[in-house]
Amino acid sequence: MDQPNHSALFQPLRVGERTVKNRLAKTATGETRASADGFITQEYVDWYDRIARGGVGLIHTGVVYTLLKGKMGPHVPGLDKDDKIPGWRSVADTVHRHGALILAQLQHPGRQMIPVPGVGHEGPTEVVGPSPVRHLVSLIKPRELTRDEIKEVIVSFGEAARRAQEAGLDGVQIHAAHGYLVSSFISRRTNKRTDEYGGSLENRLRVLDEIVKAVREKTAGGFLVTVKLNSMDGLPKGVTLRSLPEIAERVGRMAVDAIELSSGTYEYPRTILGESMVPVVMKEGLGRYLPTPVKIVARTINPLLNAWFRYREGFNMDGIRRIRSVVKQPLICMGGFQTPEVMVSVLEKGEGDIIAMGRQIIADPDFPNKVREGRTDIRWCHYCNTCIALAGWKPAACYYGADYSGVKPPMDGAIRS
Numbered sequence: 001m002d003q004p005n006h007s008a009l010f011q012p013l014r015v016g017e018r019t020v021k022n023r024l025a026k027t028a029t030g031e032t033r034a035s036a037d038g039f040i041t042q043e044y045v046d047w048y049d050r051i052a053r054g055g056v057g058l059i060h061t062g063v064v065y066t067l068l069k070g071k072m073g074p075h076v077p078g079l080d081k082d083d084k085i086p087g088w089r090s091v092a093d094t095v096h097r098h099g100a101l102i103l104a105q106l107q108h109p110g111r112q113m114i115p116v117p118g119v120g121h122e123g124p125t126e127v128v129g130p131s132p133v134r135h136l137v138s139l140i141k142p143r144e145l146t147r148d149e150i151k152e153v154i155v156s157f158g159e160a161a162r163r164a165q166e167a168g169l170d171g172v173q174i175h176a177a178h179g180y181l182v183s184s185f186i187s188r189r190t191n192k193r194t195d196e197y198g199g200s201l202e203n204r205l206r207v208l209d210e211i212v213k214a215v216r217e218k219t220a221g222g223f224l225v226t227v228k229l230n231s232m233d234g235l236p237k238g239v240t241l242r243s244l245p246e247i248a249e250r251v252g253r254m255a256v257d258a259i260e261l262s263s264g265t266y267e268y269p270r271t272i273l274g275e276s277m278v279p280v281v282m283k284e285g286l287g288r289y290l291p292t293p294v295k296i297v298a299r300t301i302n303p304l305l306n307a308w309f310r311y312r313e314g315f316n317m318d319g320i321r322r323i324r325s326v327v328k329q330p331l332i333c334m335g336g337f338q339t340p341e342v343m344v345s346v347l348e349k350g351e352g353d354i355i356a357m358g359r360q361i362i363a364d365p366d367f368p369n370k371v372r373e374g375r376t377d378i379r380w381c382h383y384c385n386t387c388i389a390l391a392g393w394k395p396a397a398c399y400y401g402a403d404y405s406g407v408k409p410p411m412d413g414a415i416r417s
């Protein structure tokens, strides 16, 4: 029998002023491998050594904070201060030895922050957002950011990008998806402001626009700047497939080198279609810190969540198809990809330019090399979502059918100089 032809996945691609060696990327997945105070650890470096060795061309880190006030949770790394640069340099050097590029995903959690004091999280306990719109999962009503605070966030993204470049990283991805701060500015549902950051779409995109400009001002020489956007938020007045093309077209006019398209928020968990993570997240993950009524409702509707958010391969492609003609930059497709033939078809039809995977790469970091070599011993992801349910508490890894009770995030090994 003829071997399937997967060569389309292994063609290089020009992104901005850089070349990615193939069309396979790791999308951002929080590592839970930084020290409690946000430094890169040896364990973090080793994880990216393992991933880059597997053959992927482009790596997005998990969320990285730019301001301590914008730290999402325990064991998230920071680029908020110059003393973190040496650790990041180790990450960049390690990844480059394998010929991959690496972008740090800069993020502020905004209204999706769930404060967890007393578990090694020295981050914020105050939840902020564009407007005081109560979050349906945490039940927290965020405090509205002042204009000075918005400026502080924008400046911090620029400074974090400068540090990323000094450390030798290839670029940054600005997280403008999943309901976090930048994404919540874009959505009319969560942005009710009446100043220049709210109202029209132009105003709602202003934070992102000013972040892109701040990052460009602080970096140079082919440093990549990409954006992760949502195709839909799933709730009334949020981003929809209908409003997406205009958003993407405007973002494409910013000085960005590529756009990655995702979907969903904590309030509409379409980001990670697959088995509902409610049982594990409520017992052992961040869900333990949610109000009791939320836990009861979540457990009650769990069968419905399983039905509504069932896994499907390429589940953001409906959005991608709507923005292809309005975005000139490379499009990074993601959402449930794991079959090489499906990925090849996306590239050959010209629907997208890079295929990014999260859970499949966690399940088998060697996936790219195995596909290239025509090997069939791939360890498949079952989309059980245990990896994400434990995010913040246990290092990201495939826990399918595994006993993870003794697994802990790093307590030492921080690279401080």
Ligand SMILES: Cc1cc2nc3c(=O)[nH]c(=O)nc-3n(C[C@H](O)[C@H](O)[C@H](O)COP(=O)(O)O)c2cc1C
Pocket: 027, 028, 029, 030, 031, 061, 062, 063, 105, 175, 178, 228, 262, 271, 272, 273, 334, 335, 336, 337, 356, 357, 358, 359, 360, 387, 388, 391, 396
């Ligand atoms: C363990 C884990 C951690 C994640 N952390 C992040 C993150 O830090 N930033 C982000 O944008 N998305 C994060 N995601 C979502 C992924 O980027 C991606 O949207 C999702 O997993 C769907 O892609 P997949 O089907 O290829 O896994 C995470 C997903 C997983 C499984």
